[in-house]
Structure formats: C-alpha cells, structure tokens
Amino acid sequence: MIHYSRAAILAADKSFRRDFVNTLTGYKSLNLIGTKSVEGTSNLAPFSQVIHVGASPPLIGILFRPHTVERHTLENILSTACFTLNHVTADFYKQAHHCSARWDRSEFEGVGLEEEYLADFSAPFVKISPLKVACQLEEVQKIACNDTELVIGSVQHVFVQENAVGIDGAISLATLGTVAVSGLDDYYTGVRLARLQYAKADQPVKEQ
Amino acid sequence: MIHYSRAAILAADKSFRRDFVNTLTGYKSLNLIGTKSVEGTSNLAPFSQVIHVGASPPLIGILFRPHTVERHTLENILSTACFTLNHVTADFYKQAHHCSARWDRSEFEGVGLEEEYLADFSAPFVKISPLKVACQLEEVQKIACNDTELVIGSVQHVFVQENAVGIDGAISLATLGTVAVSGLDDYYTGVRLARLQYAKADQPVKEQ
Numbered sequence: 504m505i506h507y508s509r510a511a512i513l514a515a516d517k518s519f520r521r522d523f524v525n526t527l528t529g530y531k532s533l534n535l536i537g538t539k540s541v542e543g544t545s546n547l548a549p550f551s552q553v554i555h556v557g558a559s560p561p562l563i564g565i566l567f568r569p570h571t572v573e574r575h576t577l578e579n580i581l582s583t584a585c586f587t588l589n590h591v592t593a594d595f596y597k598q599a600h601h602c603s604a605r606w607d608r609s610e611f612e613g614v615g616l617e618e619e620y621l622a623d624f625s626a627p628f629v630k631i632s633p634l635k636v637a638c639q640l641e642e643v644q645k646i647a648c649n650d651t652e653l654v655i656g657s658v659q660h661v662f663v664q665e666n667a668v669g670i671d672g673a674i675s676l677a678t679l680g681t682v683a684v685s686g687l688d689d690y691y692t693g694v695r696l697a698r699l700q701y702a703k704a705d706q707p708v709k710e711q
Numbered sequence: 712m713i714h715y716s717r718a719a720i721l722a723a724d725k726s727f728r729r730d731f732v733n734t735l736t737g738y739k740s741l742n743l744i745g746t747k748s749v750e751g752t753s754n755l756a757p758f759s760q761v762i763h764v765g766a767s768p769p770l771i772g773i774l775f776r777p778h779t780v781e782r783h784t785l786e787n788i789l790s791t792a793c794f795t796l797n798h799v800t801a802d803f804y805k806q807a808h809h810c811s812a813r814w815d816r817s818e819f820e821g822v823g824l825e826e827e828y829l830a831d832f833s834a835p836f837v838k839i840s841p842l843k844v845a846c847q848l849e850e851v852q853k854i855a856c857n858d859t860e861l862v863i864g865s866v867q868h869v870f871v872q873e874n875a876v877g878i879d880g881a882i883s884l885a886t887l888g889t890v891a892v893s894g895l896d897d898y899y900t901g902v903r904l905a906r907l908q909y910a911k912a913d914q915p916v917k918e919q
Contacts, residue, residue: 504841505876506830507869512769519880524766526882527844527869529798530891530901531763532737554762554774555739557857558732561720564774564854566762590737593904597916604910613912622714633712636735641856646772648850648863649765655856661715661735668713672727674734676893683738683891683901685884688908688919691901693738696801696890698897702812704821708805711896 525686533684535599536565537587537618537627538579545618545627547610548576549599551684553588561658563588563638569650580654584640585625589632592680596690599682622660633664633679673698733894741892743807744773745795745826745835746787753826753835755818756784757807759892761796769866771796771846777858788862792848793833797840800888804898807890830868841872841887881906 512520531551538546556562567577580586591599598614606613611627619630621637628635638656645652667678676693683691698711720728739759746754764770775785788794799807806822814821819835826835829843836843846864853860875886884901891899906919 504870505873507871508830509769509865509867512866512869513767515880517767520769521766521880523869523876523880523882524769524866525763526884527769527842527866528761528763528771528796529740529742529842529889530738530884532739534737552762553736554760555733555736556774556854556859557776558729559721559725560857561717561728561732561735562857563736566764566772568765588736596904597907600907601910601916604912604914606912622716634735634737642854644852644854644861646764646850646852646861646863648865649768649770651764653852653854653861655854657717657856658720658732658735659717661720661731662712663715665713668731672723672729672731673894673897674731676734676738676897676899681737682904685901686881689881689884689906690904691884692904693891693893693899694902696804696898696900699805699808700896702809704812704814706812708809 522686530683530685530691533591533599533682535589535591535602535629535632536576537589537629538576539583539626540579541582545609545611546575546579547602547616547629549602556655562641563636563656563658565654567652567654577652577654580640583625586638586656587626587628588636588638589629590634590679590681592633593682593692595631596682600688621662624660633667634674635662730894738891738893738899741799741807741890743797743799743810743837743840744784745797745837746784747791747834748787749790753817753819754783754787755810755824755837757810764863770849771844771864771866773862775860775862785860785862788848791833794846794864795834795836796844796846797837798842798887798889800841801890801900803839804890808896829870832868841875842882842889843870
C-alpha cells in the first residue's frame with residue numbers, strides 16, 4: 504500500500520490531484536441531464552454527481568461544481584425548475600462524453616442524440632436512453648466549504664424499458680446496460696455478482 | 712417503455728417504491744465507513760450514498776437518511792469528527808453487506824473483518840480493503856425537504872494498493888476490484904469500456 508498524506512495530495516500537480524481525488528469514492532453513476540433555457544435552447548450534459556436522496560417522496564440530488572461549463576445546466580434548472588435524467592448505455596457513452604465539450608449549439612444536435620418530449624414535460628429526454636426520469640426543482644443547498652450546490656429534484660415521471668423492472672420494483676441495471684464512470688473519463692459496464700437478502704446478525708448472508 | 716407517473720410511484724407498495732426509486736440514479740459507489748464511539752466501540756457500516764464533493768481541497772460527502780440504524784455512524788462522526796472510507800471488493804462484499812444487520816457488538820467482530828489503525832488516525836480502517844481514506848468532519852448540511860443530512864469530510868490520508876495508481880493520478884477501480892451497488896442489495900463488479908480523452912466540439916471522441 505502507498506500512503507498519501509493530505510499534505511502530499513495538496514502538494515501534487517493539479518491534474519494529478521483532480522484525477523486521484525475523483526476516483527477515491529469508487530464507481531459513480533452516469534446520467535445525461537436534459538434541460539431547456541428560457542429562450543428555448545435544449546442542453547444536455549453528462550453528470551457523475553447524481554445521488555439518491557429519498558424514496559418517499561422520491562427525491563434525487565445533483566451536486567454542481569462552482570464556475571464550470573456545466574453551470575448552463577444549473578442556470579436552466581434554476582430558471583425553468585425542470586430537468587431530466589437519462590441513463591447512458593455502451594451504445595452511446597462516447598456521445599454522452601462528447602456532450603461535455605463547449606458546444607455553441609444544442610449538445611443534442613452537436614453529438615447526434617435525438618431529443619424527445621414526453622408527458623407534456625418541458626425539459627428534453629434522450630430518446631435512445633432506456634431509463635428516463637423527469638424531475639421538478641425542490642430545493643437548493645449551498646455547501647459552504649467549497650461553494651458547490653446540491654440541487655434536489657422531486658421525481659415526476661419515470662420511463663423505463665419494460666423488461667428491466669422486477670415485480671419487487673428493483674430495476675436491473677444489467678438489463679438496461681447502464682454505464683458507470685470512475686473519475687472524470689473512465690467508463691465501465693457492470694457484471695452482476697449477486698443480489699443479497701436483508702442481513703441479520705449472527706445468520707449467514709444469503710443470495711436472493 | 713413503461714411510464715410511471717409520480718402518482719403511480721406514490722401509490723405503489725412501500726417496498727416496491729423503495730427498490731424502484733433506489734435504482735433510478737444508476738450504479739452507486741459502495742464504501743464501508745469505519746468510526747469509533749466516544750466510549751471506544753468500533754463501528755462499520757456499508758454506504759452507497761458517498762459522493763465526490765471537490766478535489767482542491769479534497770472533500771467527500773455522505774448523505775445520511777433520517778432515523779435509521781446507520782445513525783450510529785452519524786453519531787460517531789459528529790462526536791469524534793473522524794471516519795474512514797474503505798472500498799469493498801468481491802472477496803468480502805457479503806461481509807460488507809452483513810455489516811448492515813443490527814449487531815449488539817462491533818460489526819468488525821460480528822462479520823469477521825479485521826480492523827486496522829494507521830497514521831495515528833483514531834477511526835478504524837478495514838485491513839483487507841485495497842483503498843482506504845481517512846476523513847475529518849468539515850461541515851453538515853441539512854436537506855430541508857426530507858430531513859436527510861449531508862456530511863462533508865476533508866481527506867486526511869489515503870492508503871491505496873500500489874499498482875492501482877496511474878502516473879496521472881487516476882486510480883484503476885478495475886485493478887482494485889472495487890464493487891458497486893444498485894439499489895440496496897444488488898452488487899456488481901465493473902468491466903472497463905474505455906478511458907476517453909478530453910472532449911472537444913466538432914472533433915471525434917478518442918480513447919486514451
């Protein structure tokens with residue numbers, strides 16, 4: 504094992520530190536966030552900072568960095584109160600990554616992903632995505648120590664590939680082909696180990 | 712595609728809704744969080760709500776649900792200001808899951824994972840884990856809409872398997888064998904698709 508002290512991490516080259524710290528938490532979810540500006544321009548951006556916040560009521564959070572190109576997404580959410588989350592599969596993860604470039608037009612058009620409008624929701628969905636979630640802005644919390652902002656959205660609609668939803672409600676990410684990301688640019692698909700039963704003390708852990 | 716409206720999700724059985732909403736965000740990181748009570752009892756709990764908050768300075772967040780057994784972890788963090796994050800591999804993911812049971816003694820002892828103390832840090836690490844992070848409490852933010860709490864820790868030390876750190880700083884989760892989770896109990900390993908270069912508009916996306 505190598506030991507990196509806080510001082511060593513702070514003294515490292517900026518790009519080394521960025522890649523190193525971004526991989527510390529492990530696999531991250533990957534979602535394309537679809538928004539529309541008040542002027543009507545659609546926007547699509549890849550995010551790995553999406554987090555489950557609660558099930559009852561269904562809430563999802565996105566952590567926004569201060570002063571990045573992705574602030575377009577935040578500005579659109581704050582001005583329209585609507586956004587969509589769209590899972591990414593191996594079929595279009597390179598197009599998803601390409602959405603992070605500085606486009607002078609809609610990323611949908613730039614990278615060649617078709618936008619779709621469903622259930623009278625005003626923000627755009629990604630047509631090819633097998634799991635799409637429509638969210639309405641619920642709350643914004645500023646994180647004081649580094650000026651990031653946690654945006655909480657309440658789930659309004661879910662559109663999901665039919666064969667991926669179990670009778671118990673769990674959606675199979677393996678069936679969807681959902682992609683995960685490590686750091687900023689390292690993409691993975693998942694291979695299932697097992698689904699485990701509710702754990703009890705002093706009893707062996709069983710697979711479902 | 713099936714459409715689930717907000718009304719349908721809210722009307723669903725509680726366990727269906729929990730499993731359904733917990734899988735909406737995609738793959739989640741899996742970390743064992745090690746803490747110690749002021750009385751000196753070590754605690755170990757699996758968390759899938761760990762998020763990268765910033766690289767400069769290095770910050771990591773954990774979202775805590777209100778009123779769950781995992782509050783022991785939160786109480787220990789608030790009273791001692793120290794915790795560790797430990798990646799989980801396929802070799803011990805069942806033991807990690809077993810830590811979620813209601814133990815009447817230290818989870819380390821209950822599930823048979825050895826605790827380790829490094830660099831004079833007071834919270835316990837998981838000896839077998841290939842990536843261990845020591846964090847100090849930095850900030851707590853209450854999420855008003857559902858009483859969850861986002862705890863931010865600043866990275867004090869990282870201990871990582873030597874061959875997993877690239878010269879650019881990126882840590883290979885595939886080399887570590889890190890496990891991801893979907894929902895509450897569905898465990899996965901990752902298979903790498905590719906690492907992609909910094910994206911530029913109107914230029915093809917290239918692999919690194």
